Amino acid sequence: MASRFFRMQHINFNGKIIDSNTPIFTTKNRAFRYGDALFESIRMLDGRLPFLAYHYERLQRGMNVLGVDIPTHFSIIFFKNEIKKLTRGNDNFRIRLTLYRSDGGLYTPENNTPIFLIEAKQITDNQFTVNEKGLNIGIYADFKLPLSPLANLKTSNSLPYILAAQFCQKNNYDDCLMLNQAGRIAETFKANVFFVKNNVIYTPSLDEGCISGVMRKVVMNILQEMKKEVIETQISHEKLSEFDAIFITNATRGVQWISRIFEVKNYEKILVNEIVEQLNSLSHPTSQKHRV
Numbered sequence: 666m667a668s669r670f671f672r673m674q675h676i677n678f679n680g681k682i683i684d685s686n687t688p689i690f691t692t693k694n695r696a697f698r699y700g701d702a703l704f705e706s707i708r709m710l711d712g713r714l715p716f717l718a719y720h721y722e723r724l725q726r727g728m729n730v731l732g733v734d735i736p737t738h739f740s741i742i743f744f745k746n747e748i749k750k751l752t753r754g755n756d757n758f759r760i761r762l763t764l765y766r767s768d769g770g771l772y773t774p775e776n777n778t779p780i781f782l783i784e785a786k787q788i789t790d791n792q793f794t795v796n797e798k799g800l801n802i803g804i805y806a807d808f809k810l811p812l813s814p815l816a817n818l819k820t821s822n823s824l825p826y827i828l829a830a831q832f833c834q835k836n837n838y839d840d841c842l843m844l845n846q847a848g849r850i851a852e853t854f855k856a857n858v859f860f861v862k863n864n865v866i867y868t869p870s871l872d873e874g875c876i877s878g879v880m881r882k883v884v885m886n887i888l889q890e891m892k893k894e895v896i897e898t899q900i901s902h903e904k905l906s907e908f909d910a911i912f913i914t915n916a917t918r919g920v921q922w923i924s925r926i927f928e929v930k931n932y933e934k935i936l937v938n939e940i941v942e943q944l945n946s947l948s949h950p951t952s953q954k955h956r957v
Contacts, residue, residue, distance in 0.1 A: 677751040677783035693768040702765035702821035703727040708917050711791045712755030714748065715948040717741055719879040724764060727818045733766055734777045751785050758785045759917050792945045795937055799924020800839040802853065804902055805829040809846045810874035817877040829854035840913065842902060845874035850900045856913035857881035860900060861935050870897035880914040887943045910935035919944055
């Protein structure tokens with residue numbers, strides 16, 4: 666109990682374990698002033714971090730795009746150790762790893778040195794589970810996602826997703842499809858999205874303005890190993906009624922199926938159970954694939 670209390674009350678701030686109530690930011694903080702930050706939401710299962718390599722790959726790619734220096738000691742193993750320094754033990758957590766540029770400067774930074782912050786929230790499940798009730802989602806069209814390589818990064822510039830989340834809250838939706846500037850489907854406010862038609866799986870391509878999701882990549886690999894045809898393409902919201910099934914993916918929830926979008930139709934629960942079974946197989950201790 667004492668160990669669990671410690672974890673809940675502490676954070677890892679740039680390699681130091683400190684009380685979570687300790688002030689760590691000033692008004693010069695660039696994440697606060699400009700959203701000059703990247704973050705990763707990571708699932709820990711019984712102390713394991715099965716897809717950490719993919720998270721680090723995306724974090725490294727984001728640092729390169731933003732021109733943040735990558736210290737020589739940064740690596741998958743380094744962040745694994747820093748996460749476990751905070752979580753201890755072999756429990757289940759939702760981890761948030763935030764990395765931002767050091768203080769100073771206006772739009773032009775004074776330096777490009779990164780600072781990282783790791784937070785951990787205890788959860789109960791030690792595996793990914795399928796939602797028993799299908800999600801009921803809407804379509805958010807007030808703000809369109811930009812068609813830009815920056816859209817693929819997981820940054821702290823999250824206003825479109827906040828507005829979409831408020832839209833869902835107001836309308837009692839579990840989630841909502843978000844459109845890009847061309848009016849096509851990009852993703853939902855909290856996940857990547859996949860569509861099934863005649864046993865072929867379609868998903869918006871990365872140049873459609875969606876985040877390059879870790880679970881998106883994992884699930885695409887699983888589908889290919891299942892010998893399923895996966896097509897990254899442009900998807901019009903006007904053709905939603907043509908699909909047999911829709912599911913969404915993100916790193917902490919895994920895979921969830923959608924039953925309704927507005928009043929379009931009732932979608933079937935296709936492939937989701939099988940995908941989650943394979944996902945848990947990859948995350949199991951006996952599986953060496955994707956282990957870190």
